Amino acid sequence: MRTWLSDHVRNRLGTFGLIVPSIAQSAVGAALAWIVAVHLLGHAHPLFAPISVMTCVGLGHGHRLRRVVELVVGVSLGVGIGDLLVSWIGSGPWQMALVIALAMAVAGLLTSGELFVSQVGSSAVLVAMVVPGADVGGLDRMADALTGGVIGIAAVALLPAHPLSIAGKHLSGVLDALSTVLEQAAEAIEKGDMDLAAEALECGRRTQTAVEEFGAALENSKEIIMISPLRWHHRARLARYQTAAVPVDLALRNARVLVRRTLAALGEANPPPPALAESLREVSEAALLLQLELGAGREPMLARQALLAVAARERPKNLGFSANVALAQLRSIAVDLLQATGMDHDTASAALTPLDEPSDESVRG
Numbered sequence: 001m002r003t004w005l006s007d008h009v010r011n012r013l014g015t016f017g018l019i020v021p022s023i024a025q026s027a028v029g030a031a032l033a034w035i036v037a038v039h040l041l042g043h044a045h046p047l048f049a050p051i052s053v054m055t056c057v058g059l060g061h062g063h064r065l066r067r068v069v070e071l072v073v074g075v076s077l078g079v080g081i082g083d084l085l086v087s088w089i090g091s092g093p094w095q096m097a098l099v100i101a102l103a104m105a106v107a108g109l110l111t112s113g114e115l116f117v118s119q120v121g122s123s124a125v126l127v128a129m130v131v132p133g134a135d136v137g138g139l140d141r142m143a144d145a146l147t148g149g150v151i152g153i154a155a156v157a158l159l160p161a162h163p164l165s166i167a168g169k170h171l172s173g174v175l176d177a178l179s180t181v182l183e184q185a186a187e188a189i190e191k192g193d194m195d196l197a198a199e200a201l202e203c204g205r206r207t208q209t210a211v212e213e214f215g216a217a218l219e220n221s222k223e224i225i226m227i228s229p230l231r232w233h234h235r236a237r238l239a240r241y242q243t244a245a246v247p248v249d250l251a252l253r254n255a256r257v258l259v260r261r262t263l264a265a266l267g268e269a270n271p272p273p274p275a276l277a278e279s280l281r282e283v284s285e286a287a288l289l290l291q292l293e294l295g296a297g298r299e300p301m302l303a304r305q306a307l308l309a310v311a312a313r314e315r316p317k318n319l320g321f322s323a324n325v326a327l328a329q330l331r332s333i334a335v336d337l338l339q340a341t342g343m344d345h346d347t348a349s350a351a352l353t354p355l356d357e358p359s360d361e362s363v364r365g
Contacts, residue, residue, distance in 0.1 A: 021161035022057055029053040029155035033148040041143060048141050052148025057155060081106060082125075100125060153227060160228035163221035167241045168295050170214035174248055175291040177207040181255045182284035182333075185262050189277035197263040204256040211249050218245055237297050244294065244340035251287075251336035258329035261322045270320030276327060282310050283333055290340060304341040307334050311351040 030050035037046030184200035290303035338348035
């Protein structure tokens with residue numbers, strides 16, 4: 001229990017460390033946007049300026065530039081519809097409901113973007129309920145939104161998070177998950193334990209979230225590098241993470257099929273041989289090597305060599321149907337991870353020992 005708690009605390013602290021830059025960007029940017037709107041633009045209550053910074057910066061999400069455009073256009077549309085309706089029907093609960101419904105309906109007809117639609121609705125709320133009758137025009141609110149968006153982008157550029165830390169942590173989570181699934185499958189084969197294989201399968205089914213989080217983190221990291229000149233020198237290292245993204249996802253998908261067939265094979269007359277467990281364990285270790293080498297900024301040569309050794313190994317004989325399928329999935333995983341090291345698909349596939357290689361007896365005959 002104590003070990004689990006300490007691991008959980010350590011993991012949460014590590015995750016918190018990744019969002020600290022976004023917290024600083026939001027806090028500093030919101031304050032600066034307020035100051036600019038009040039003292040340079042002369043707006044007494046620039047509510048949309050800090051709101052725009054918060055929406056633009058977010059907490060580790062990508063597509064900031066698109067969010068700025070959606071924010072400004074959404075505020076403009078929401079403010080325009082809100083001002084028009086409030087001038088006709090006044091303000092109050094039912095008026096607010098009508099303003100929100102009409103504003104969001106118009107936004108929904110224009111685009112399916114969730115941020116855009118919600119921004120139009122929230123802007124209409126502020127016009128209808130928070131600032132009715134204020135001596136602030138729609139153009140002033142649009143200027144506040146644009147000011148906040150620009151300052152939000154500037155905050156990301158001048159106070160950038162470390163893109164490799166963001167992408168690296170999430171890729172480590174994916175490769176850790178892959179390594180764990182393969183290790184559990186190997187142990188299940190060695191012990192002939194179907195319960196262990198079932199646990200490995202359940203573990204594999206929980207890995208898709210890690211893949212999706214890595215994809216989002218990669219997009220965030222790419223945008224940080226694009227926006228911030230302070231991080232441009234990390235482009236080459238981030239490119240290695242981008243190269244690994246799709247192959248690692250495919251490797252996890254193949255691992256789930258492999259474990260499912262391993263579970264079936266343990267119930268057949270010809271269970272998987274120990275040699276298959278050994279290969280599983282070697283691929284598991286290669287996944288961890290890949291994680292370490294990418295994290296250190298090195299070309300993943302050790303991981304590639306380990307995978308090539310597994311790919312070149314002679315195929316076990318006399319396998320049952322499910323064990324044969326599991327072996328085929330392991331070969332696919334090896335190809336996926338070789339691609340994650342930077343090798344092209346054809347070269348990686350050529351490294352595999354052919355399945356239809358004739359035996360010595362057939363050659364002599």
